[in-house]
Amino acid sequence: xxxxxxxxxxxxxxxxxxxxxxxxxxxxxxxxxxxxxxxxxxxxxxxxxxxxxxxxxxxxxxxxxxxxxxxxxxxxxxxxxxxxxxxxxxxx
Amino acid sequence: xxxxxxxxxxxxxxxxxxxxxxxxxxxxxxxxxxxxxxxxxxxxxxxxxxxxxxxxxxxxxxxxxxxxxxxxxxxxxxxxxxxxxxxxxxxxxxxxxxxxxxxxxxxxxxxxxxxxxxxxxxxxxxxxxxxxxxxxxxxxxxxxxxxxxxxxxxxxxxxxxxxxxxxxxxxxxxxxxxxxxxxxxxxxxxxxxxxxxxxxxxxxxxxxxxxxxxxxxxxxxxxxxxxxxxxxxxxxxxxxxxxxxxxxxxxxxxxxxxx
Numbered sequence: 001x002x003x004x005x006x007x008x009x010x011x012x013x014x015x016x017x018x019x020x021x022x023x024x025x026x027x028x029x030x031x032x033x034x035x036x037x038x039x040x041x042x043x044x045x046x047x048x049x050x051x052x053x054x055x056x057x058x059x060x061x062x063x064x065x066x067x068x069x070x071x072x073x074x075x076x077x078x079x080x081x082x083x084x085x086x087x088x089x090x091x092x
Numbered sequence: 093x094x095x096x097x098x099x100x101x102x103x104x105x106x107x108x109x110x111x112x113x114x115x116x117x118x119x120x121x122x123x124x125x126x127x128x129x130x131x132x133x134x135x136x137x138x139x140x141x142x143x144x145x146x147x148x149x150x151x152x153x154x155x156x157x158x159x160x161x162x163x164x165x166x167x168x169x170x171x172x173x174x175x176x177x178x179x180x181x182x183x184x185x186x187x188x189x190x191x192x193x194x195x196x197x198x199x200x201x202x203x204x205x206x207x208x209x210x211x212x213x214x215x216x217x218x219x220x221x222x223x224x225x226x227x228x229x230x231x232x233x234x235x236x237x238x239x240x241x242x243x244x245x246x247x248x249x250x251x252x253x254x255x256x257x258x259x260x261x262x263x264x265x266x267x268x269x270x271x272x273x274x275x276x277x278x279x280x281x282x283x284x285x286x287x288x289x290x291x292x293x294x295x296x297x298x299x300x301x302x303x304x305x306x307x308x309x310x311x312x313x314x315x316x317x318x319x320x321x322x323x324x325x326x327x328x329x330x331x332x333x334x335x336x337x338x339x340x341x342x343x344x345x346x347x348x349x350x351x
Contacts, residue, residue, distance in 0.1 A: 003230065004230070010230070010231045011230035011231060012229075012230050012231050013227050013228065013229060013230050013245045013246070014227070014228050014230050014340070015225055015226060015227040015228065015245075015248075016225070016226070017224065017225035017226070018225030018226065018227045018247060018248055018347070019225075019248040019249070020227045020245060020246050020247065020248045021246050021248045021249060021314050023243070042339070042340070043338060043339045043340045043341065044338070044339070045339060046332070046339055047332060047339045047340065048232060048331065048332055048339075049230060049231040049232060049331050049332070049340070050230055050231070050340065060231070062332065062334075062339075065334070066268070066295070066296035069294055069295075073294045073295070074294075076271070076294065077271075077293040077294050
């Protein structure tokens with residue numbers, strides 16, 4: 001398994017069988033069996049990315065869930081405005 | 093090669109027709125024993141462009157249908173490598189349909205060819221090396237320029253002239269600013285081989301766009317999944333989808349060799 005990391009260890013890509021191209025300023029790292037196991041364990045835990053430093057993985061914590069949508073946003077998602085709703089309900 | 097004598101009892105004088113036929117058939121089976129054939133296997137002593145084997149001094153000439161197995165010392169470095177058996181003239185090795193090989197179709201390892209003409213020519217019977225791999229995005233990519241495509245995961249350099257590959261990808265995207273139209277493509281370093289688009293329906297909602305194309309290569313190539321948010325600078329190509337329950341698998345590119 002290979003990972004591509006940037007200068008500070010952020011895991012940019014990973015592949016079990018492939019050999020992705022690292023690109024400028026990035027490094028391709030061939031993982032040991034234990035490191036492969038550690039990476040796959042990380043993917044079972046909620047995270048928003050991985051960091052690989054000194055041979056070990058750590059996680060970037062996932063962001064907090066977004067606030068619930070407002071009524072205006074929900075209506076906009078189906079192409080309506082609050083005015084449309086008021087009119088349909090006989091409130092305008 | 094030393095061949096042991098057939099252990100068949102002599103027929104008695106006046107043997108009947110049935111006994112004679114049975115004995116003749118037994119002799120035919122004896123001489124057709126596979127282990128009595130001329131050896132067709134040897135280790136290769138040539139190069140990746142000119143293989144050479146010497147399985148047996150009993151090989152005197154080429155015949156159509158002869159099958160040779162050898163341990164190639166090198167993967168083929170030519171699209172038209174040759175094989176010479178037992179010092180006989182060398183002949184080109186092709187695919188079974190007569191087309192030229194791709195580099196690496198013959199691995200360094202066991203290979204089987206069949207003689208297809210006494211010119212000579214040979215056809216490769218060993219399947220080409222299968223190849224398939226997926227690369228996942230490991231960190232979010234900010235799509236913070238509405239005019240630019242940003243690189244996601246890539247396949248690395250794959251394939252060779254004459255090979256056919258299936259390239260498929262999926263891009264998961266979120267925009268924190270609001271509904272956004274997203275463009276994605278698989279790029280081969282020169283041009284896009286497949287494109288797609290979609291729209292997130294509200295801020296922070298996620299969109300996954302699949303892509304895929306079958307490509308005939310004329311040279312080794314690297315394929316990259318790219319994404320662009322032309323609406324705002326708040327788009328993100330995601331390593332993890334919020335609803336899947338599995339991390340680091342939301343965006344990926346896969347390459348599979350078909351032929």
